Amino acid sequence: MTKILELPQLQAVFNYEIPKNQVVLVSGGQAPSKSWLKEIIKNRPLWCADHGVDICKEAGCVPCQLVGDGDSASSEGWQWAMDNGALITKVPTKKDVTDTQLALQMIKAEYNEAVVIMTGAWGGRFDHAFSAVFSLQGFNKDKIRGCVADQNEVMFFLRDEDNITLRFNKQPKAISLLPLSGECSGVSINGVYWPLDQVMLNNNLPYAVSNEVNSRENTIWVSLKKGLLGVYLYWENN
Secondary structure (H helix, E strand, O other), rough: EEEEEEEEEEEEEEEEEOOOOOOEEEEOOOOOOOOHHHHHOOOOOOOEEEHHHHHHHOOOOOOOEEEEEOOOOHHHHHHHHHHHEEEEEEOOOOOOOHHHHHHHHHHHHHOOOOOEEEEEOOOOOOOHHHHHHHHHHHHHHOOOOEEEOOOOOEEEEEOOOOOOEEOOOOOOOEEEEEOOOOOOEEEEEHHHHHHHHEEEEEOOOOOOOOOOOEEEEEEEEOOEEEEEEEEEEEOOOO
C-alpha cells in the first residue's frame, strides 16, 4: 500500500493508504494526448469503454479489456482490439448503465480495491462528462479510489476528513475547489494566491475557482472536514 499517486504532471500524496492496484480506464470523450496516455499506462492495466477503444487504437495502446455495446466505437477499432488479444465484454445497447459505469463495476469485481485513473472523460458532451465524474466519485465509497485526468485537466475527490498534497512537475494555470455535495465544511487550501482556512463552500455559489499556485516548492495542500469536494486543476496546451 502507498499514499502516493503519480501522474505525468504531478504527484498526489493522500492522508490515507490507496490500493496498490492502479487501472487506467479510457472513456469515450475527448482523447488525451498520445504521449500522456503512453506515460500513464506504464505498469498499469489499460481498460477501455466502447469508443475509448478508438482512442487507444489511435495511440497504439492495446487495452487488456474492452467493455461496451459497440454503438459508438468504430468497427475497425473493435476488430483491432480483438486481433490484439483484448478481452471483450459485449453488452446490449439497451441497458440501465453506461458503458463506463459497467467498466467500473467490472473493475470493482476483478480487483475489489483499486485506484482508477479515468481519461477520455473531459470535452465533448457535458452530460457524459457529468456522468463519468459522478460515477467515479460514487465508487470512492466502495474501495475504488481515483481521479479523472488527461494532460490538461485533473480532478481528485476529497470526502470527509480527507486531505491531499499536490506537488507539480508542471505548474497548473488554474486550481478550483468544487463542492460536489450541497455543502463542504472546513475547507482549507494553502500554497495558493488566495488561501482558505476552514471555510464553508456551497454549490449554490461555487466561488473558489481559478486560484493559482503561490509556492516556491510548486506544492499545494487541500483539506476538508465534511462533504464531497472536487479538486480541479487545469493546464494550458504547450
